[in-house]
Each structure stands twice: as C-alpha cells, then as structure tokens.
Amino acid sequence: MGNRTSAQAKGKGTIAVKTKSGVKYIRDILLVPHLKENLLSVGQLLEHDYCLVFEDKFCKIFDKKNNNQTIPKVKMESNKNFPITFDYKALKADVVEESWLWHKRFCHLNFQGLKLLKQRNMMVGLPEL
Structure with missing residues (x-):
C-alpha cells in the first residue's frame, strides 16, 4: 500500500465492465475486504493487454485487443488518485x-x-x- 502497510487478499475473481463498445472483462481482481475502496493495478491492466496513457491530468485506458478502443477516460483528483467508477458486476470470486x-x-x-x-x-x- 502507499503507506507501507499491507492488506490480506481473501479471494480473486473477474469483473465485467460495460463500455460503449460492449462488455470488457478484467481478470484476477483481488478481493480485499478491509479496504474502503477497490484498487485497480496499472501493472495488472498492462498484463491483460490494456494500454494506459497519462497526460494533462487524465488517464485514458485503451483495449489493445479491440482496436485500441477507449474504455474510460479518468480525471486526476487533488489527492493525485484517478477514481474510476465502473458499471460492473462480479462474475466469479474464489476464496483463497x-x-x-x-x-x-x-x-x-x-x-x-x-x-x-x-x-x-x-x-x-x-x-x-
């Protein structure tokens, strides 16, 4: 974590994200019950063939498998986070x-x-x- 602490992941799953071009799937999302917010790893997105571009206080996420279509474009907040609100549903979660x-x-x-x-x-x- 950013404050040099750690949190225990209790499971792993897949979410379906509704986009303008259809449903996209993000695999291996970790379930961390003690966090107030969900975290999405830049490295994890890169491993699943997404491209991220950070410029002008925005982050654009592109799907490389689908002609580089933009998934979301997210504005940076004053705390330097990029909050993304997906219209999603959990498809599967395995408790470890x-x-x-x-x-x-x-x-x-x-x-x-x-x-x-x-x-x-x-x-x-x-x-x-």
Missing part, C-alpha cells in the same frame, strides 16, 4: 483458503507436516491449520 496456500508454498507438504512446523515455531507467519 490459507491452509491450501501454505500447502502449495511448501511444495505440497502434507498438513501434518505444516502443523508440526507451526507447533515448533519453525516458520514465521504460518497460521493455525
């Missing part, structure tokens, strides 16, 4: 189960092994499983 995440991080170590790591304080940040 933390125990399975740690299982994968440790190359599919069995859950008894993960519990043993926790009991012996051998891993920082490992939650109760």
Whole structure:
C-alpha cells in the first residue's frame, strides 16, 4: 500500500465492465475486504493487454485487443488518485483458503507436516491449520 502497510487478499475473481463498445472483462481482481475502496493495478491492466496513457491530468485506458478502443477516460483528483467508477458486476470470486496456500508454498507438504512446523515455531507467519 502507499503507506507501507499491507492488506490480506481473501479471494480473486473477474469483473465485467460495460463500455460503449460492449462488455470488457478484467481478470484476477483481488478481493480485499478491509479496504474502503477497490484498487485497480496499472501493472495488472498492462498484463491483460490494456494500454494506459497519462497526460494533462487524465488517464485514458485503451483495449489493445479491440482496436485500441477507449474504455474510460479518468480525471486526476487533488489527492493525485484517478477514481474510476465502473458499471460492473462480479462474475466469479474464489476464496483463497490459507491452509491450501501454505500447502502449495511448501511444495505440497502434507498438513501434518505444516502443523508440526507451526507447533515448533519453525516458520514465521504460518497460521493455525
């Protein structure tokens, strides 16, 4: 985050955004329940074939897959943020189960092994499983 803190993402999903040229999909949106506002990452948009142009206190987002059609044009606010209000609906959201995440991080170590790591304080940040 901008203030050097972090927030835990609880899931990942896809949103459908209504535009003048039809519906556009933005994948891998993170669900962070503790934030008051949703955040959309510039890097994430670039990875999904969108182009962003910042000039004259505006940000234009173009869809490179669809002849560079403009999705929104957003004016910068006094706090230097670019607030975007999409007419969207969530299509899918998968809740990330933390125990399975740690299982994968440790190359599919069995859950008894993960519990043993926790009991012996051998891993920082490992939650109760």
